[in-house]
Amino acid sequence: DTGVSQNPRHKITKRGQNVTFRCDPISEHNRLYWYRQTLGQGPEFLTYFQNEAQLEKSRLLSDRFSAERPKGSFSTLEIQRTEQGDSAMYLCASSISGTSADYEQYFGPGTRLTVT
Amino acid sequence: AQSVTQLDSQVPVFEEAPVELRCNYSSSVSVYLFWYVQYPNQGLQLLLKYLSGSTLVESINGFEAEFNKSQTSFHLRKPSVHISDTAEYFCAVDTGGFKTIFGAGTRLFVKA
Numbered sequence: 001d002t003g004v005s006q007n008p009r010h011k012i013t014k015r016g017q018n019v020t021f022r023c024d025p026i027s028e029h030n031r032l033y034w035y036r037q038t039l040g041q042g043p044e045f046l047t048y049f050q051n052e053a054q055l056e057k058s059r060l061l062s063d064r065f066s067a068e069r070p071k072g073s074f075s076t077l078e079i080q081r082t083e084q085g086d087s088a089m090y091l092c093a094s095s096i097s098g099t100s101a102d103y104e105q106y107f108g109p110g111t112r113l114t115v116t
Numbered sequence: 117a118q119s120v121t122q123l124d125s126q127v128p129v130f131e132e133a134p135v136e137l138r139c140n141y142s143s144s145v146s147v148y149l150f151w152y153v154q155y156p157n158q159g160l161q162l163l164l165k166y167l168s169g170s171t172l173v174e175s176i177n178g179f180e181a182e183f184n185k186s187q188t189s190f191h192l193r194k195p196s197v198h199i200s201d202t203a204e205y206f207c208a209v210d211t212g213g214f215k216t217i218f219g220a221g222t223r224l225f226v227k228a
Contacts, residue, residue, distance in 0.1 A: 091159075
């Protein structure tokens with residue numbers, strides 16, 4: 001169990017560029033979540049996968065945002081045509097269902113995005 | 117819609133003093149409740165959770181939280197804090213739909 005990893009840890013991009021972040025969950029975890037966190041706020045839910053199926057999606061996730069989890073393993077979050085308001089920490093978490101650890105989310109270190 | 121309110125953004129306290137971090141939630145359905153902690157320069161980690169059963173839940177490092185359905189609260193307490201408890205604490209609610217709503221966080225600062 002190596003924990004949840006996220007890459008890159010930091011990303012600086014110019015407004016209008018596309019960016020993609022990757023999350024590798026704990027290997028046996030079937031649930032995967034994406035959150036966005038800005039300074040002084042708690043994580044805001046963006047989307048949730050159970051295996052490869054995207055089951056929940058926040059209204060915060062505009063059509064510029066897309067997430068995938070092919071084969072139910074790693075996940076990617078892409079932001080197209082970035083805006084300065086997209087600057088935030090993007091967090092990934094994973095959990096496993098059907099055990100005593102149900103609903104316990106394990107978070108990665110996050111990817112800090114700065115849009116200039 | 118669910119929401120979570122953490123009533124204090126910052127709580128300074130002296131070492132070995134008791135502390136309470138307050139959390140209120142709103143939901144029209146049954147909820148699961150959580151406290152997560154973020155130590156300086158580290159990621160979020162689960163501190164404790166309430167899913168069902170006993171309304172008082174405890175963590176391995178001496179924190180406890182009590183689910184109060186009538187007051188829609190899930191306050192976090194510790195009878196004697198240590199310098200190492202300095203961190204940001206987040207209350208969170210989930211209705212089982214796997215959309216977890218977090219509060220804005222309370223920064224606990226323990227002074228020597």
